[in-house]
Amino acid sequence: MSLRHALLALLTARPMTGYDLAKQFDVSVAYVWHAPHSQIYPELRKLEASGLVSAESTPRGSQATKRTYSITEEGRAELRRWVEEVAPPLPERDAAHLKATYYEFGSFANARRQFEGHLAYHQRQQLKWQIHVAQLEKHDTDLLRRRLAIEPEHTHDAIVAYKVHVYRGLVERARVEVEWAREGLALVDRLEAAETARRSAGD
Amino acid sequence: MSLRHALLALLTARPMTGYDLAKQFDVSVAYVWHAPHSQIYPELRKLEASGLVSAESTPRGSQATKRTYSITEEGRAELRRWVEEVAPPLPERDAAHLKATYYEFGSFANARRQFEGHLAYHQRQQLKWQIHVAQLEKHDTDLLRRRLAIEPEHTHDAIVAYKVHVYRGLVERARVEVEWAREGLALVDRLEAAETARRSAGD
DNA sequence: ACAGCCATGTAAGTCGTTACATGATTGC
DNA sequence: GCAATCATGTAACGACTTACATGGCTGT
Numbered sequence: 157m158s159l160r161h162a163l164l165a166l167l168t169a170r171p172m173t174g175y176d177l178a179k180q181f182d183v184s185v186a187y188v189w190h191a192p193h194s195q196i197y198p199e200l201r202k203l204e205a206s207g208l209v210s211a212e213s214t215p216r217g218s219q220a221t222k223r224t225y226s227i228t229e230e231g232r233a234e235l236r237r238w239v240e241e242v243a244p245p246l247p248e249r250d251a252a253h254l255k256a257t258y259y260e261f262g263s264f265a266n267a268r269r270q271f272e273g274h275l276a277y278h279q280r281q282q283l284k285w286q287i288h289v290a291q292l293e294k295h296d297t298d299l300l301r302r303r304l305a306i307e308p309e310h311t312h313d314a315i316v317a318y319k320v321h322v323y324r325g326l327v328e329r330a331r332v333e334v335e336w337a338r339e340g341l342a343l344v345d346r347l348e349a350a351e352t353a354r355r356s357a358g359d
Numbered sequence: 360m361s362l363r364h365a366l367l368a369l370l371t372a373r374p375m376t377g378y379d380l381a382k383q384f385d386v387s388v389a390y391v392w393h394a395p396h397s398q399i400y401p402e403l404r405k406l407e408a409s410g411l412v413s414a415e416s417t418p419r420g421s422q423a424t425k426r427t428y429s430i431t432e433e434g435r436a437e438l439r440r441w442v443e444e445v446a447p448p449l450p451e452r453d454a455a456h457l458k459a460t461y462y463e464f465g466s467f468a469n470a471r472r473q474f475e476g477h478l479a480y481h482q483r484q485q486l487k488w489q490i491h492v493a494q495l496e497k498h499d500t501d502l503l504r505r506r507l508a509i510e511p512e513h514t515h516d517a518i519v520a521y522k523v524h525v526y527r528g529l530v531e532r533a534r535v536e537v538e539w540a541r542e543g544l545a546l547v548d549r550l551e552a553a554e555t556a557r558r559s560a561g562d
Numbered sequence: 563a564c565a566g567c568c569a570t571g572t573a574a575g576t577c578g579t580t581a582c583a584t585g586a587t588t589g590c
Numbered sequence: 591g592c593a594a595t596c597a598t599g600t601a602a603c604g605a606c607t608t609a610c611a612t613g614g615c616t617g618t
Contacts, residue, residue: 157576157577158452158454158457158458159577159578161457161458162457165460165461165464173596173597173598174597174598174599175595175596175597175598176596176597178597185457186450186451187451188451188452188453188456188457188460189451189452189453189454189457190450190451190452190578191578192578192579192580193597193598193599194578194579194580194581194599194600194601195577195578195579197597197598197599197600198599198600216585216586216587216596216597217585217586217587218585218586219584219585219586220584220585220586220597220598221597221598222586222596222597222598223597223598235461235464236464236465238458239458239461239462239464239465239469240465240466240469242472242473242476243454243455243458245455245480246452246454247389247393247606248389248390248391248392248393249361249391249392249393249449250391250392251361251392251446251449252446252448253391253525253528253529254361254364254365254388254391254392255361255364255441255442255446256521256524256525256528257368257391257521257522257525258368258438258442258521259442259517259521260514260517260518260521261368261438261439261442262439262442262443263443266442266443267521269445270445273445277448310554310557311463313550313553314462314463314550315463317546317550318459318460318461318462318463318470318546319460321459321539321542321543321546322456322459322460325456325459325535325536325539326456328535328538328539329532329535329536332528332531332532332535333528333532335531336524336528336531339524340524343520343521343524347516347517347520350516351513354513360604360605362605362606376568376569376570377569377570377571378568378569378570379568379569381569393606394606395606395607395608396569396570396571397571397572397573397606397607397608397609398605398606398607400569400570400571400572401571401572419568419569419613419614419615420613420614420615421613421614422612422613422614423569423570423612423613423614424569424570425568425569425570425614426569426570450578450579452578
């Protein structure tokens with residue numbers, strides 16, 4: 157049930173349309189919780205039905221309407237309740253590590269290809285997060301600036317610090333994945349060398 | 360689609376019942392891919408229907424039957440295909456980090472409680488994985504021994520090495536999470552001290 | 563007799579993915 | 591006029607969760 161709370165949290169910065177929210181899910185929140193627009197629009201309707209957000213409709217052209225959502229006082233209360241709640245950790249589901257457990261079913265070339273993919277992906281992630289940390293530290297994101305503009309100044313440090321801490325954590329996590337992939341490549345080299353030695357000895 | 364492949368991989372060690380497989384999902388595979396028995400039994404039926412596993416039924420009592428599944432040659436081929444396939448990384452979904460982004464909506468006491476929970480959980484995980492690494496290195500798990508018993512000796516190094524590498528990676532990952540939680544606790548201390556100073560200055 | 567483990571399932575519901583589908587506005 | 595972006599949805603399907611439900615075997 158994290159989607160609804162991610163939406164509520166985003167709406168504390170400013171009222172937004174489903175489209176705006178979907179974009180935010182691509183550039184910031186999505187780094188920790190992904191959601192496509194096909195999930196966002198129905199969820200906003202549900203949030204509206206339960207009174208956690210309110211919607212203002214404005215006409216666009218002759219047939220279409222634009223719906224701008226704002227968080228309600230009940231929505232804020234729900235957000236506080238969620239933050240205070242201790243959630244049991246989600247069950248592990250890590251396709252990359254599962255597959256790596258069984259690389260022996262493929263070739264050395266394949267293991268290398270897989271580790272290289274892992275390496276490249278997490279290097280990109282690391283960079284993305286590093287940039288995000290730098291932006292947060294300079295208050296250089298639209299959403300953060302809007303959020304700070306409406307909150308009392310003495311709370312700004314905490315608001316920024318928690319976010320910076322999260323994204324620094326993700327930078328570190330990506331660094332560990334990159335290291336793991338590099339060590340994986342070294343492992344494949346060792347295994348292949350041993351295999352080659354065995355073959356020439358056996359001949 | 361990882362569940363089916365995890366099941367196939369487990370069956371390369373020895374034929375097993377759904378119950379056996381469910382237990383394995385609790386003690387080893389589940390560390391990387393969790394699945395409850397209510398998902399395993401229907402999936403085995405599907406695998407059987409597509410010819411990737413075969414089942415042998417033996418009667419138990421008057422009404423019940425036990426079904427023991429074995430991997431087929433097609434199943435092994437599918438496993439090789441899966442290992443060789445480069446899969447796009449799953450979209451991020453990290454409830455703990457999402458919530459931490461918004462700890463400012465709760466109290467300092469809450470942030471502390473959350474970080475402490477994170478710390479305790481990943482410490483347990485780290486220990487569990489360390490133990491698993493040690494067991495793998497000593498070939499001290501039933502499944503691994505059975506797997507090695509039926510594979511040619513020159514492949515043993517690779518079979519063990521990939522698994523050890525995976526679980527060492529998970530130990531490292533858990534270590535980073537523990538560190539992140541500790542730094543989170545230090546952050547809360549700093550934020551609270553600043554808040555206290557501000558209040559006494561304001562009085 | 564009872565507990566604990568062995569063993570296999572179903573059912574209802576939610577969450578998430580992928581694809582389909584449509585229309586409006588802005589700037590070139 | 592056209593492309594890009596703004597904007598909002600639905601539908602079908604598959605993955606996963608939680609709860610319910612049943613029966614057998616082994617040892618005390």
